Amino acid sequence: MSYSADEIARIVSSVVEQIEKGRESSTSSEELKNTADNTSQVESWLGVYPEIGMCVSKSNAAYEAFKKIGVSHRELMIREIRNVCLQHLEEIARLSWEETGLGRYEDKIQKNRLVIEKTPGTEDLNPTAFSGDFGLTIREGGAYGVIGAITPTTNPTETIINNSIGMIAAGNAVVFNPHPRAKNCCAFVVHLINSVVQKHGGPSDLVTITSNPSQESGQAMMKHPGVKILVVTGGPGIVQAAFSAGKKVIAAGPGNPPSIVDETADIDSAAKHIISGATLDNNVLCIAEKEVFVVDSVADEFIQALKRNGGYQLIGSNVQKLEKLILIDGKINSDLIGKNADYILAKIGINVAPEVRMAFFECDFEHFMVKKEQMMPVMPIVRVPNVGTAIDMAVEAEKSNYHTATMHSKNLDALHEMAVRSNVSIFVKNGPSYAGLGMGGEGFTTMTIAGPTGEGLTSARTFTRQRRCVLKGHFHIT
Numbered sequence: 001m002s003y004s005a006d007e008i009a010r011i012v013s014s015v016v017e018q019i020e021k022g023r024e025s026s027t028s029s030e031e032l033k034n035t036a037d038n039t040s041q042v043e044s045w046l047g048v049y050p051e052i053g054m055c056v057s058k059s060n061a062a063y064e065a066f067k068k069i070g071v072s073h074r075e076l077m078i079r080e081i082r083n084v085c086l087q088h089l090e091e092i093a094r095l096s097w098e099e100t101g102l103g104r105y106e107d108k109i110q111k112n113r114l115v116i117e118k119t120p121g122t123e124d125l126n127p128t129a130f131s132g133d134f135g136l137t138i139r140e141g142g143a144y145g146v147i148g149a150i151t152p153t154t155n156p157t158e159t160i161i162n163n164s165i166g167m168i169a170a171g172n173a174v175v176f177n178p179h180p181r182a183k184n185c186c187a188f189v190v191h192l193i194n195s196v197v198q199k200h201g202g203p204s205d206l207v208t209i210t211s212n213p214s215q216e217s218g219q220a221m222m223k224h225p226g227v228k229i230l231v232v233t234g235g236p237g238i239v240q241a242a243f244s245a246g247k248k249v250i251a252a253g254p255g256n257p258p259s260i261v262d263e264t265a266d267i268d269s270a271a272k273h274i275i276s277g278a279t280l281d282n283n284v285l286c287i288a289e290k291e292v293f294v295v296d297s298v299a300d301e302f303i304q305a306l307k308r309n310g311g312y313q314l315i316g317s318n319v320q321k322l323e324k325l326i327l328i329d330g331k332i333n334s335d336l337i338g339k340n341a342d343y344i345l346a347k348i349g350i351n352v353a354p355e356v357r358m359a360f361f362e363c364d365f366e367h368f369m370v371k372k373e374q375m376m377p378v379m380p381i382v383r384v385p386n387v388g389t390a391i392d393m394a395v396e397a398e399k400s401n402y403h404t405a406t407m408h409s410k411n412l413d414a415l416h417e418m419a420v421r422s423n424v425s426i427f428v429k430n431g432p433s434y435a436g437l438g439m440g441g442e443g444f445t446t447m448t449i450a451g452p453t454g455e456g457l458t459s460a461r462t463f464t465r466q467r468r469c470v471l472k473g474h475f476h477i478t
């Protein structure tokens, strides 16, 4: 790729600026850990500012400069963002695991790798042409400007990488208000992204993040006139809060994904897929299986298959002990979210090997674990008389989140009925839920599945304003 004189001048000045600020990105793992414990050092990272208003004004200035940068140059930056995140993959995963206390380090490596490799870049923008007797019309996606993004604690760095690639590919700048319990790992990723954007001729602060995130800073960001649209990823609270900000919102809300196993399924494979989907990062993913409906005629066989594949069955009084541990004052005990199954079981006096990935128990449809999004590797299993009842219950348990469902069956009619009636953004058949994110399944990935506002799996084109450019009378060669 060749650069114009202007671009070379910009590269030189940004490198000089970087050196002057002493903010090199080649931080070692040990330095990183020490830095992340120290707020003033975190604030020395590129794109990190203590106050959200400062982030918005810095990103607005960056957006003005970024407008002059062409699509191929953006793509070069995105390639370098992928490279730098890959080089720091283990540190990113470790920081995120240590700071949030959620999930599994090795799974965080997989999830971060997924977004680095499978988030679409500028190729996703895909303009459309209409050519005919009256001339040529092109529909293209233009940038919005500065996007305000709110990110969760469950996929913290993954969402920053995924959103940044998509938003930058679409020509935007972005301000992040991360979850307070994931602020440092997210700030580190923002630093890495800015370091390569600047190194490759982009403006400083194309991506900014506050080092003091809170719900208040999130509210201030959402209402700030310098923020053009909101992209929020999280639970019901943030989705509601974003809708009242008076701006266009792309809202990725909570899920409670049901999984169905019917009598035609390959039972062993269904059990393996459900365990592996439901235990990825200890079930913190919004798409992960949260309750299972199994047809009675194969339920015993399915339970045996779960036990063979890393599941531990709770029965009798142990189920009540677990219920008391998990539900406190009507709410899911947040201390257990994203914890290993052996850790949770030990709390009720059951000691199992760390190889046990998931605990499960049988219950009826009204059980709180069927209705609530538990986000831990503990699975309620509901026996049903037939697949019709399974679909009725699964649709109700999904609660119109428009999120995710999985089904294990070879009955095309039943699969079709679930596909239509569930109305979910992701429906995985005969595989683990994460296949719907392109992990061992076809298709691109995202960490922002916008069910409530209908964009579904977001990508660069989601972050564009659709614009039409019309030439009357010429350039139609049909």
Ligand code: NAD
Residues within 6 Å of the ligand: 150, 151, 152, 153, 154, 155, 177, 178, 179, 180, 214, 215, 216, 218, 219, 233, 234, 235, 236, 237, 238, 241, 252, 253, 254, 255, 285, 286, 373, 447, 448, 449, 450, 451
């Ligand atoms: P959370 O709702 O507690 O927090 C998400 C973000 O919203 C955080 O940055 C938080 O500070 C902010 N926030 C929450 N309420 C707010 C308010 N009233 N005003 C301003 N900011 C507010 O969620 P979490 O525990 O971090 O993540 C788990 C939840 O997110 C689950 O419900 C999960 O299903 C959902 N999620 C959805 C998707 C998706 O793509 N649809 C992806 C990941 C997570």
